[in-house]
Amino acid sequence: MTPPTPTSAAGGPATPLQRWLAQARFETATILRHGEQLLVALVLPALALVVLALTDVPDLGSGRRIDVATAGVFALAVVSTAFTGQAIATGFDRRHGVLRFLGASPLGREGLLLGKLGAVGVVIALQLLVLGTIAAVLGWRPAAIGIVPALVTVVLGAAAFLALALFLAGTVRAEGVLALANLVWVLLLGLGVLVPTDELPESLTPVARLLPSGALGDGLRLSLVEGAWPVSQWLVLLVWTALGGAAAARWFRWSD
Template sequence: MTRSLDLSPAPGSASLAAQVMAQARMEFRLILRNGEQLLLALVIPVIVLVGGVAAADRVGLDFDRPVIDVLAPGVLALAVMSTAFTSVAIATGFERRYGLIKRLGTSPLPRHGLLLGKAGAVLLVELLQILVLGAVAALLGWEPEASGWPAAVLVLLLGTTAFTSLGLLIAGTLRAEATLAAANLVYLLLLAGGAVVVPADSYGAFADVAAWLPSGALGEGMRAALIDGRLDGGCVLILLGWSVVGATATARTFTWE
């Protein structure tokens, strides 16, 4: 007795989790192949870390802790900002220009799936950044507070969510050239005055404003975790607020072309 085979088609899309994982893998490979994004992700943070430690005495950086212990958490925060905000914004802006995002819009992948996929790719790059920057910092004498790593991971995740959503907000509403200019300008402004690499109290009268910026909250949260071994609840709430605002605005305004 022969058994008949059911060869009728069974169309259907993959699960959301499978779509997000596939999108994350693709985004991760694209980042690794892009020299400019690798420059933002690894080269610039390494230069800031090594240069900051070497030039601390000359530029008047005076902390109550070793310079490397203060700068290393801030440079990790800078790496998150480089990847989650600037790289995501620029890459997505030009993907919209070349029609790639429009084609994704015809697939079953929803807008929040695109956001999750890009965030997943960013997390993979950040893991690489932590390994490289952590090794460089250790060679320079960094001794982070081991008990603070769980808090640091939470702050990094919140910072990633906030900056990824803000990067997509810019990329989803501006033309590619405007996105390129805006993302680089915001990056430089936050690097110089956003309390990401050095503590907010180093900015004098601007300290209170800097602490409320996503860069300031991320930097202060990382320093609290890896220097003092504690979770800064205020920084967590600020990053949560920026995440909600950025994700909500992106979901409402992001256009596929």
């Protein structure tokens, strides 16, 4: 599959916005057509939601179990798409020379990054819609007052994990990215994504709260279960976005 080469309505060169939107559509279609990415982005989170809702292991703390489980699975969906999926896809695009080609095209590096960001946003929206429907069938009833702060948390979490994904994909060889991205995905499940940081061993709780996984998971639980505004979690996510973005800008290599 090759990226689109859009033109303006008048038949001349496309505007930057048209190029960015075309790249976002291309990136979105690539994700949705990739079976392995769909497995990590949608199938596994859906299975996790059903298992957590219908069992009592692990302990998810206070609150209705379905509500706490749904918030955690939403966090898992964000991590799966913004970090794991993008790290692997970008890593192999770099190895195959796709990034170097697109970076030198009229799309430019800025357009490529904006296209990826747009695709991540579209896919996460689809994930939340599907997972939210399943959760509603299972009895999920979110705190209405927490929907707006939850959306803010999702946006900040996606930005933080996408920045970290680009840093990983731009500094490690593709095979290493594949292994590390999947390993990190597994480790983060128990470090605040699915399991609240309050329910972790005392030695892990302060560490998990400072990780983007803990900030994202706890932030969504505070919003959707308690209707709170997780300002401290937002600050953690902003710091990780800044660190990941700065590291990617400094060390990202556009080709092997």
